Amino acid sequence: MINTFHTSYNPPPPPVPPRAGYSRPRPAGNTSLVKFLSVMLLLLMILTFGGFLYLFQKLNVQFQDSYHEEDFVLKRLQDCADSGMGEESMTECGKLMEKYKTVIEKVSQANEKLSKLTGGPHFIGPAAHMVALTVPKDKASDFLKTSSLIWDKDHSLLQDVKISKERDKLTIQYPGIYFIYSQVTFSRNTPSSSLKQSIRSTGPKKDQFKELLKSFCSLNPSTSNMCTASVTGVFHLEKDQQIYVTVTNTTLVNRDSCSFGLFKLRY
Template identity: 75%
Template sequence: MINTFHSSYNPPPPPVPPRTGYRKPQPAVNTPLVKYLSVMLLLLMILTFGGFLYLFQKLNMQLQGSYDEDMTSLQRLQDCVEKNMVEDSMTNCGKLMEKYKAVFAKVLQANEKSVSKLTGGPHFIGPAAHMTALSEHKDKTSEFLKTNNLLWDEDHSLLQDVRLSSKRDMLTIQYPGMYFIYSQVTFSKNSPSVSLKQSIRIVVPKKQEPKELLKSFCSLNPDTSNLCTASLAGVFHLEKEQQIYVTVANSSLVNRDSCSFGLFKLR
C-alpha cells in the first residue's frame, strides 16, 4: 500500500557539536569590590552592636548609681529618725529634708497639671471653706443657743487658707479676690414673734457696723412639725482680714443637722 500522506513540517537540523577546547562564557565578577563591601558590612554590624552594648552598660550604671544614691539618702533619713544626732548631724538632716520637700512640691505640681488635663480645667487649689454646724453633743455649754450667729464645727469642716475665729462663728479672709459665698439654714420650729430669716454679713476692719450681703426667708406651719430651708449664694469681692458670718433671728429655731456655710475664691 502506497502512503499518500505528505506534511509540510520540516524538523530542525541537529545541533552542531561543540568544538574541542570551547568553554561557555561566565558572567564577569569584580572580586575586590565584593570583598570590600563584605568587610564594610561586617564592620558596620560590629559598630552597631558595640554601640548598643555601650549605651546599655552606661544606662545600667546610671540607674545603679541613682539607686545607690537613693538608698544612701533613705538610710540617712532613717538615721535621723532613729539615732540621737549631734548638732552638725541635725543640721545635715534639716538640709536633707528641705531637698525632699522641694521634690515633693514638684511632684504635687506635676500631679495638679495632670489632673488639670484630665478634667479639662485648672485644678482648684485656692482658699476655700465648707462649714457644718456645731452639733448638740459637742455643744456641752449650749454656746450655740447663746448667740444668733451660727457656730461651726471645725473638726467636721473644710478650711483651706481661710481662718475660723476663736468663737467659731466667723470666717476670716486671708487672700483678697472674688469669692463665691453660700449658706443653707434649716428651721425646725416656728415662732410668732420672729421671722425665720438667715443672712450673711461681713465685718470690715475699722468699721463697727457689719454689712448685710445676702438674706433669705422661709415659713413653717405652726400646727405641723416639719422643716423649711433658706438658702443663699452670691459672688462678692472680699479684702484681706474681712470676716464673714451667718446670723439668724433665733438660733433655738434652727435644725443643726442641715446647716452649712462656705466660700471659695474664684480669682
C-alpha cells in the same frame, strides 16, 4: 717592615656625586586635598559660630521687645485704674482686659489638664465649707444665746481661710472675688418673728458692718415640717474681712442640715 696581612674585604666605592641640576624625586602625596579640607572646615566653623551668634542676638531682641511690651501693658492697666480717663480710653482698657482674661483662662485650663495628668488637686485657692456644730460642748455657755451659727471645725473644710476662736466667723486671708453660699434649715416656728438667715460681714475695722445676703422661710405652726432658707452671691472681699451667718433664733435651727461656705473665683 713589610706588611704581610691580607684580607678578602673590599670597601665600597665612594658615592657618585650628583649631576648638576638633579633633584631627588619626592613621594607623591595629597597636599592639595588636605589644604582644601582645612579651608572648608574653617569656613564651616565660622558659619556655625556666626549662626549661633545671630540666633542669640535675635532671641535677645525678641525678649527685650516682649519685656518692654509687657511693661507698657502693665502701665496701661495702671492708667486704667484712673477714674479720670475718658470714654475712649476706658474702651481700650476693656479690650485689654478681655485679652488678659483669654490668656489667663487658657493658662488655667492648661493647669487643670496638668493636675489631672499628675493626679494633683483640681482647685488651688482659698475655700471653705462649714457644717454646723450639732451639740454644744458646754450647754451652760453662750452657745445657744448668740444669733450666729457655730461651725464644726473638725468636720469642715478650711483652705487658706481662718476661723475665729468662737468658731462663728471666717476670716479672709487673700483679697479677691468670692462666691458665698449658705443653707439653714428651720425645724420650729415662732409667732413673734419670721424665720430669717443672713450672711453678714465686718471689715478690718469693727464698725464696718454689712449685711450681704438674706433669705426667709415659713412654717405652719400646726405641722412638724421643716423649711430651708438658702442664699448665694458673689462679692469682692478684702484681707481680714470676716464673714458669718446669723439666724432669727439658733434654738429653731435643725443643725444637721445647715452649711456655709465660700471659695475664691479664678479669672
